[in-house]
Amino acid sequence: MNAGSVLAWAGGLLAAFLIGSLNPATMIARLLGKDLASSGSGNPGATNAGRVLGRKWGVVVGVLDVLKGLVPTFVAGHLFGAHAAYAVGIAAVLGHIWSPFLKGRGGKGVATTLGAILGVHPWVALVVVVVFAVAVLLTRWVAAGSIFGALAMIVVAVLIWTGHAPGDVWTGLWLMGIGLLILGRHKNNVVGWWRQRHLP
Structure with a gap:
């Protein structure tokens, strides 16, 4: 270069x-x-x-x-x-x-x-939007949609690596990385939800 x-x-x-x-x-x-x-x-x-x-x-x-x-x-x-x-x-x-x-x-x-x-990958964006929308409709919680949308990115990354979805190793790494980043940004939401469900 x-x-x-x-x-x-x-x-x-x-x-x-x-x-x-x-x-x-x-x-x-x-x-x-x-x-x-x-x-x-x-x-x-x-x-x-x-x-x-x-x-x-x-x-x-x-x-x-x-x-x-x-x-x-x-x-x-x-x-x-x-x-x-x-x-x-x-x-x-x-x-x-x-x-x-x-x-x-x-x-x-x-x-x-x-x-x-x-x-770069409209089909992945469509998957994420559908998962996000379903999660929000079921939970009435936008953060839940974001969390499940991020999980969908990670699942797609795994599917790419295992040959069940189109893309190369870099595509999978990219989706995995940004999916984990979004999950990390919602750490407080996850912790708050867990405490609400499991603490007296």
């Missing part, structure tokens, strides 16, 4: 990270005179935006967060191939989760992850 290629990769990853770092929920809330950090769950993501600002704004934020993952990943995939798309997609998700514009804070990365997957 020559110096020009290294610079192109570095520039692409930095651009994706900064795009991911832009936080529509916080920006829209400020325009409406609200502070998401001190309202609802305090999370600067689509779910809390919908809770604090209203469902319409939650949907708007969700769509914008999806686009943050979709656009960079789609462009990188078409220009440089799937491996570049995987790297750019992770950069966008990491930017959303640990935004320098929010002093290292950020959302849980679910919508941006969905966008990244949609940009």
Whole structure:
């Protein structure tokens, strides 16, 4: 890899990270005179935006967060191939989760992850959306949809590795990695649910 290629990769990853770092929920809330950090769950993501600002704004934020993952990943995939798309997609998700514009804070990365997957593997995104929707309908809990959606990514990764779904080892590693990342971001939700179910 020559110096020009290294610079192109570095520039692409930095651009994706900064795009991911832009936080529509916080920006829209400020325009409406609200502070998401001190309202609802305090999370600067689509779910809390919908809770604090209203469902319409939650949907708007969700769509914008999806686009943050979709656009960079789609462009990188078409220009440089799937491996570049995987790297750019992770950069966008990491930017959303640990935004320098929010002093290292950020959302849980679910919508941006969905966008990244949609940009390179739409069929996997469809599986994740279906699992997410069914889980939310059954539990009435958005976090449950996110958790089961992440588990679906991990299952697809295993199916790829065992030859039961299309894709190579890197596709499986990518899906496994972002699935575990999303699960990690929902650790407190899982712990809270467990305590509620099993502690007196």
